[in-house]
Amino acid sequence: MKKKIILDCDPGIDDALAIALCCASDEIELRGLTVTHGNVPLSQTLDNALGLISFLGRDVEVYRGTTRPLIRKPIDASNVHGNNGLGGVRLPLHSRKPNSKRAVDFIIEEVMANPGEISLFGIGPLTNIALALRMEPMLASAVAEIVIMGGAIGEGNTTPAAEFNLYADPHAARVVFESGRLTTMFGLDVTHRALATAERLAPLKGMGNKVADLVLGFMESYQGFYADTYGWDSPAIHDMCTIAWAIDPSLFQTKRMRVEVDTNEGPNFGRSVGDSLLRSTDAALIDVAFDVDADRLFALFAARIARYRN
Numbered sequence: 001m002k003k004k005i006i007l008d009c010d011p012g013i014d015d016a017l018a019i020a021l022c023c024a025s026d027e028i029e030l031r032g033l034t035v036t037h038g039n040v041p042l043s044q045t046l047d048n049a050l051g052l053i054s055f056l057g058r059d060v061e062v063y064r065g066t067t068r069p070l071i072r073k074p075i076d077a078s079n080v081h082g083n084n085g086l087g088g089v090r091l092p093l094h095s096r097k098p099n100s101k102r103a104v105d106f107i108i109e110e111v112m113a114n115p116g117e118i119s120l121f122g123i124g125p126l127t128n129i130a131l132a133l134r135m136e137p138m139l140a141s142a143v144a145e146i147v148i149m150g151g152a153i154g155e156g157n158t159t160p161a162a163e164f165n166l167y168a169d170p171h172a173a174r175v176v177f178e179s180g181r182l183t184t185m186f187g188l189d190v191t192h193r194a195l196a197t198a199e200r201l202a203p204l205k206g207m208g209n210k211v212a213d214l215v216l217g218f219m220e221s222y223q224g225f226y227a228d229t230y231g232w233d234s235p236a237i238h239d240m241c242t243i244a245w246a247i248d249p250s251l252f253q254t255k256r257m258r259v260e261v262d263t264n265e266g267p268n269f270g271r272s273v274g275d276s277l278l279r280s281t282d283a284a285l286i287d288v289a290f291d292v293d294a295d296r297l298f299a300l301f302a303a304r305i306a307r308y309r310n
């Protein structure tokens with residue numbers, strides 16, 4: 001049976017890879033893209049989502065989400081993703097418009113109309129999902145699962161303690177972690193093991209399709225940040241891990257942990273604190289991904305990108 005997904009995103013280079021994989025995979029029924037502020041401001045993430053769906057030639061509705069976090073001051077990651085959120089790579093002009101329904105209303109209506117069937121995948125700051133959980137108290141019991149790219153049990157990337165998606169809205173993340181429906185977390189512990197090396201990207205070269213060429217353009221621009229920050233030859237493709245897992249969970253190893261989000265302002269603001277010994281009985285009990293068969297993940301990705309036709 002197909003997994004029915006609402007993808008809440010902030011494209012974002014790695015979001016773009018996740019969307020491209022999602023739209024080429026018949027294991028997934030993408031019910032809609034809801035867009036949030038995040039890597040760049042909402043006006044840009046929304047336009048990127050619309051431009052990507054148009055470029056991929058898919059008939060998926062895009063919903064406008066929140067422009068700001070719940071409480072904290074807005075931040076972005078344009079230092080990683082460039083001012084346009086796509087590493088300066090330009091998508092062709094498009095005429096797509098967002099659906100007139102708000103993202104939070106769409107999430108609530110779609111989940112409540114299909115109880116137990118819809119998975120919410122959050123691959124940006126979790127503001128939209130948190131607001132939906134607060135607006136509709138029955139949402140948590142009606143959603144099939146919530147899966148996120150976010151957090152880090154180990155070191156963060158935006159601060160030493162915090163990963164970007166959680167740091168960009170720690171209060172929203174806390175609402176999601178405390179909802180009882182977060183099942184699986186793909187944090188830096190695993191996404192930093194999914195690096196787009198030259199060998200893993202090689203099948204995309206000469207594929208002769210425009211989506212493969214777009215991905216290679218993204219990776220080239222993305223590479224600079226990883227070289228400058230970490231001294232790595234290859235960038236991480238964070239968000240794409242969630243969709244790869246939805247297609248083939250055997251790519252990943254997970255560990256059941258209790259995890260909570262620190263919302264105290266200070267050095268641990270936005271940190272996801274993991275407890276592998278399950279001592280903190282109030283914290284969310286979730287599966288934390290910590291390893292991936294990255295060669296097989298990229299083989300899957302390349303095979304799916306090959307399905308696009310110019």
Ligand SMILES: [Ca+2]
Nearest residue numbers: 012015123124
């Ligand atoms: Ca993202």
